Amino acid sequence: MGVGWIFLGAVAIMVVYSAFQIRKYRGSDRWPTVNGVIELEPEMRSWDRGRMRYAIVFYSYSVAGERYSGEWDTPSYPNDAKVRAFLAACVPKGSSFVVRYRRDNPSVSMLDIDTSGYDPDGPIKLDI
Numbered sequence: 001m002g003v004g005w006i007f008l009g010a011v012a013i014m015v016v017y018s019a020f021q022i023r024k025y026r027g028s029d030r031w032p033t034v035n036g037v038i039e040l041e042p043e044m045r046s047w048d049r050g051r052m053r054y055a056i057v058f059y060s061y062s063v064a065g066e067r068y069s070g071e072w073d074t075p076s077y078p079n080d081a082k083v084r085a086f087l088a089a090c091v092p093k094g095s096s097f098v099v100r101y102r103r104d105n106p107s108v109s110m111l112d113i114d115t116s117g118y119d120p121d122g123p124i125k126l127d128i
Contacts, residue, residue: 028100028110036061036099036111039069042087044080052076053083057091061099063106070099072111075120082120090118 042055054076060069074091077083090113091097098112
């Protein structure tokens with residue numbers, strides 16, 4: 001019986017978290033845009049007991065003279081080499097990107113990156 005309550009609690013937490021995220025980013029396809037820049041070196045992370053890897057990309061942007069910053073998680077890949085290849089191909093440090101931000105709270109933002117053209121099984125770009 002204890003396992004059932006733990007499972008129910010985990011499901012409830014996931015539902016509440018999902019509802020919060022949906023509310024936070026609702027209508028983001030209609031948010032205003034500004035140019036932002038990738039600022040720092042990405043931070044490598046893992047999940048699924050280390051079997052999947054991703055990176056957190058740090059960016060900054062300005063709205064009405066006020067500077068803001070944000071984070072964006074890359075897609076997950078099975079190893080660091082594939083994550084680094086994605087970073088080099090799609091979000092290199094110092095590059096400029098479109099940032100979408102909430103009009104009523106410009107600190108809430110997201111990078112507007114189209115990753116559909118990236119082939120993770122293609123050749124790895126070494127950026128040398």
